[in-house]
Amino acid sequence: MAVKYELIKECKQTRARVGRVHTPHGVIETPVFMPVGTQATVKTLTPEEVKDIGAQIILSNTYHLYLRPGHELIREAGGLHKFMNWDRPILTDSGGYQVFSLGPLRKITEEGVTFKSHLDGSSHFISPEQATQIQMALGSTIAMAFDECAPYPCTYEYAKASLERTTRWAKRCLEAHDKQDQALFGIIQGGVYRDLREQSAAEITALDFPGFAIGGLSVGEPKPSMYEVLEYTVPLMPKDKPRYLMGVGSPDCLIEGVSHGVDMFDCVLPTRIARNGTAMTSQGKVVIRNAAHARDFSPLDPECSCYTCRNYSRAYLRHLFKAEEILGLRLFTIHNLFFLLRLMERMRQAILEDRFLAFREEFYAKYGRDEK
């Protein structure tokens, strides 16, 4: 098996747990946040910077790489790791989420999905087999089964048909997958319907996957609904395999996800809001364009030891954003990723030291909760 989960410690008050995912590209300490490198680059950063910030694994998007530069080109380059100069683990999604997000540009059949490229309108067809082949060509450490991510809200009937198709597709992905040094994870769907999540969890975890994801969350539902789904779904997932909550990355969702026993997360949020000039800090969010920061010569976050906070003032950072200088995007991306990765590290430490609940309360007291 290409990846193996090792449980290190469980929290006594919550389902939070610390573990290690062993992979051919190195060990990942969990719970872990995976920065997103959609197009074979974590936007604005070099791989060395992503490492220095503390990233153990990154995520890249199959849909985007399939369209540009093409998975065959990446295979010729020696795989995604070599192509982009990153030697730690990479997880690729299946492309399903992006394809389903295309709305009227795609059509789903049992065989697969026909869609039009958002780049040039050209027509494409991706089946579970092809999504698997593409990810094998990319050579990611962890590949994901091609699933159907139902929208929110969606009817019970739609969610049920969708999860059942996802199970059939999962089997086809497993069948098509034959890369020994790559893990293939299954994805549990079922929307916000408890019995459907139970059905999906039972069907998917019955299959021989080395790890499992919860898909179809963080797609517009209220956060309490997401936490409710986690509450009844995570316990249905095997304890001896990694659990991955897809598309989640705000500090409060990460903390709640960890509390519910999730091991892996990914989200574009920290890097996307960084490029907008919004920083996550120990005192909550900072919008750097605000006039209040014009003559503020203190760091973005006085409690942060990232490169940005060690070397630059809010006044300079604001200047960079006002002047539309790329260095501003870089410095904010570095800070936000550092902040989230440090949050994960502090959670791991707190779990190991039996003080996770106290840590959670302290964090919320300072950062606030961003419920909606």
Next chain:
Amino acid sequence: MAVKYELIKECKQTRARVGRVHTPHGVIETPVFMPVGTQATVKTLTPEEVKDIGAQIILSNTYHLYLRPGHELIREAGGLHKFMNWDRPILTDSGGYQVFSLGPLRKITEEGVTFKSHLDGSSHFISPEQATQIQMALGSTIAMAFDECAPYPCTYEYAKASLERTTRWAKRCLEAHDKQDQALFGIIQGGVYRDLREQSAAEITALDFPGFAIGGLSVGEPKPSMYEVLEYTVPLMPKDKPRYLMGVGSPDCLIEGVSHGVDMFDCVLPTRIARNGTAMTSQGKVVIRNAAHARDFSPLDPECSCYTCRNYSRAYLRHLFKAEEILGLRLFTIHNLFFLLRLMERMRQAILEDRFLAFREEFYAKYGRDEK
């Protein structure tokens, strides 16, 4: 005197020379190319990267910093060095060039220049005294006198009136300047008219400046005209002070400038064309978007040892540009600056080893000349 020039070695066949400029922020080995950091940042790079590439001094633009974030804010920040986290020398231009480039948005009188901001249309007035005050607030290592840069082409009468005003303004700048740890350089004007250049050189070098620049070149005139002006102007400049040719940065112009005895250069060219996806390489220019590079897994320049060439293929770099990823702009900026700074280093070495002419011929044989 805030800066002092030390002559180390002269070429026997040309006017090329190697020297050192001693400044309060460190020693600059000349001939030197100064990367441009218009808005208090060398576009896309951190100061550490700019240093790693080998930059000894950077240039920043007074006009831009005056408008945004404002020189008083930078003074409050502790000066430009501290504001932008750069501890090596900084040269600031006077703002004259940018103001005169505004065309119909500015009006020149003997007192100074009234202009409208390109950012918000607000009205401003800058006199030689104010240009000097602004640069003292910025705290640059080398400030420039406020000159009038005549356009090309321009009539003899205009060029003469303009250079004579530049001389009067130079005296007012010297009068206004009272920052002991900052050098103020004078600028020779006179267009492409030999007797006017001679008049300007005589008037400006008679003033007590610790260094002199040749302005009003690289403004649209053919390269042979520029070289002709250098041929008769540089010998009129003192041997014991640094000579700076403003706005020049293509490889052939740098080599010809050095051949004519120039010590300092600046230009946005290498960084600007980098962001366009054009690289300067040992084999000439490479336009990375060209389809020929799509499956080229070799480095941008096989003879280059910069970070970009050591770690990435042309195929990956092309992908970054096609996908509009910021990392591409960074990697090309790094490469082009490295290429030019390495060229300067190789010229210094060749002069020291009495083989400058041979080096020049070898370089042109491979890179080609870009005459126009």
